[in-house]
Amino acid sequence: MRHRTFLEYQRYRHLKLATALTLAAIVVYAWFSSPVGRYGGTLTGYALGTIGALLIVWLMWLGIQKRRYRANANGLKGWVSAHIYLGTSLIVITTLHTGFQVGWNVHTLAYVLMLVVIFSGFFGVYVYLRLPRLMTENMGEDTLDSVILKIADVDQDIRRVAMAMPDDVTRMAEASIQRTRIGGGVLAQFRDQPAACPTRQAVGFLEEAGKTLKGDDQQRNHELYSLMLRKKKLVARARTDIRFKAALTLWLYIHVPISFALLAALSAHIISVFFYW
Amino acid sequence: MKIRLTQLTRNRRGQAILTEQTLQSDPFRIGRGADCKLHLPDPRIALHHATIGLSDDANGFIEAAAGTIKIDGHFERFMRLKTGQKIRIGPFEIVVLLTPPSHDLALSVELIEPLKDDLADVRANLRTGLSGTWLSKRALSWITAWTVLLIFLIWPVMNALDSHEREANAKRSIPPDASWNPGALASAHHSFGRDCAQCHDTPFVQTQNAQCESCHKSIGWHFALNTKEAKALHESVFMQSADASRCASCHRDHKGPLGLVRQDSPLCTQCHADLKTRHPETSLPNVADFDHDHPAFKLSLLMPGKIGKDAVLRLAQDSPIIETSNLKFPHDIHLAPKGLRGPNGKVTMDCKNCHVPDEEGIRFKPTAMKQHCQDCHSLEFEPKASHRQVPHGNVAEVMTTLNEFYAQAALADTPIDVVVQDGVRRPGVRPMTAQRQSALAWATQKAQTTGRELMEDRVCFTCHEISKVSDTENKIQSPSWKIAPVAITQHWLPKSRFSHSKHNTHECSSCHQVQTSKVSGDIAIPDISKCRECHGGNATAVDKAPGTCETCHGFHVGGPKSGTPVLLPGGLPYDPKHKAAQKVVGIYPPSKSALHP
Structure with a gap:
């Protein structure tokens, strides 16, 4: 049987889930236009923001908890697959949440930090897909x-x-x-x-x-x-x-610390919006 | 040279094992090389490291060759050997022992710094994995997260909770809560500067109307609350929920200079598209979209001589309208391209000769006889006295002027119209009574004749609608004509906010086709189809200017809650009883007493 990567886990189950979520977000964004414009403060904006925030927290929680799956390689593979696809769908969901409005503020800071986390994650996926083969080519039978x-x-x-x-x-x-x-x-x-x-x-x-x-x-x-x-x-x-x-590990030194910076910025973003409602 | 050599090795427990041998050689070479008598196979030893020899006085000495020797902690090139001396050669220590008889020298050799295992050497120089370096995900996470929290959450919150601190910080160029600002304020709200508490005064509570109304005291509701029904309707439509009545539910700030006012049509059409079903008693038509579902414009025509409610007649442009201004004015003659004969020669006129924009650039200043007409339309009445004109007033004033003029002429020394009756008049002689009466009769007759000419043939008659009110054949002193009151409409669409200055890139004639208009009754206001040529509807059109409700109308057009009257989009409230309104719409004359008799 051919080796299946974490991207193909369970016949792209998480890719399908993330695609459905992304399309749903696009439809909701396109369908419900608020009379006061499209931005994070409308009902649609709140909905997309809530989904985005929950996804961020959940993906981070999984990241912290992933050690529990060590015994079960399949479980780990499933987690990585969900992490990648749902993390990617965050780009669309949060961009729609912003209503394409950006500025020099904590709100855009959270958005930018999230993009840094996601794209550093993409680099991680790239190295995990590419480097193991190069490493094998380099070492052959040796360790x-x-x-x-x-x-x-x-x-x-x-x-x-x-x-x-x-x-x-x-x-x-x-x-x-x-x-x-x-x-x-x-x-x-x-x-x-x-x-x-x-x-x-x-x-x-x-x-x-x-x-x-x-x-x-x-x-x-x-x-x-x-x-x-x-x-x-x-x-x-x-x-x-x-x-x-x-x-293989360097990207994690960006991915992980910026994730925590994102969590802090996300908290500041949400609290500030309702503090000055 | 005979040397007794004791080689000292140690077993695993560190116990010394001694091997003694006697070596004979002169000179006695020490080194790694195979030709050396004291062969020390170690890479740290040179091929020929040093040489031991005997001097002439039979004392031993050591001399460095390719390697270095260290004696009692000092590097030396040459040294005489003494009993008890310790010599370091690379990793070996050589001790000079007491020379036994029959030998020239006695030495012991011990490897005191063995070579490390090769694998240990390699491992010592091996560092793999970033976790072994200074990089630490945990430390970096703590640093970044706390930095963000401190700058973007804790600092602004602390600032917001301390009112003194907040006020002081609001004057800074970057106050602590600057990072919370989601976007630029509306242009008028820029005066708040960076003091967020002007609107956001209570944490976690939405901005309240009280904050808006502290400045916007006179803002009006959507319609005047002057009746019980209007108040009930207002309550049911706009006050049904806290959010509906909240200013900020429509007016969202932080959306840039023009973002505060909703420009979308659904704000209006959610009710007005189906207003007749919602409120069957309404006189307003349903409107869904300017582009295809907007009724014909209703023109507000000023009614001559009427006051109060009747002063304005509103007529829809869906059927032909003829204006009754009671003024004769053919646009085609005045705008003739070949020009007109004026008092000082030929005159070619265009729109702006009479229609001068007002200061706001929205409409035009009223046209006035004196400024715009009288240069050509002189009110001269007597060809022989061209400097005299009748006043531009009522019939009585005209007749008085004529009577006075001709009486003066008749009684003065030099009658202008030498008609002598009852003999010749001599200069310096006071006329007889009979003569005076005769002159007066002539003057009255002359005034009456001229008056009739002015009212029925020329001058006044040129522009005004004049009717005869009594028989003028007999000697009737009082005015015997009636000039119909003139009403020149100044504001045809008072509920719109049409601005001429915003449209001044177009020729007047592109909307107002008056070049061929022969009578003043023609309506020069274009109908809705003209506007639709350039303006779209609710949906943003690629090739059209916006045409939402807000483009022409306003929302807060009702009566004020208190204080000064609210401004309509087009100007002051359209209340004909209101003095200012009468000026704006050009109701003339302003009161019944001043009407033409």
């Missing part, structure tokens, strides 16, 4: 742990071979073994090729040295060069994997 073990093995060989070589080569090999950083801070995790990677420098050095050496020296140099090249590739794969993993 990050197995690549790390392989690097450690290569390091051992490098050390062994380098031991019989001139001191500067040994130092370079040792630097590669001890100072090749994989991952790191926020920015480093997004870098495939750090500016000063001792392994890369060692590969370059050995390649140059190989051109002038002769006999046994040249053979040893070549052996070390091969090992270093292999390490370089392994390190690149590990770094790419880390970059993908970071990309």
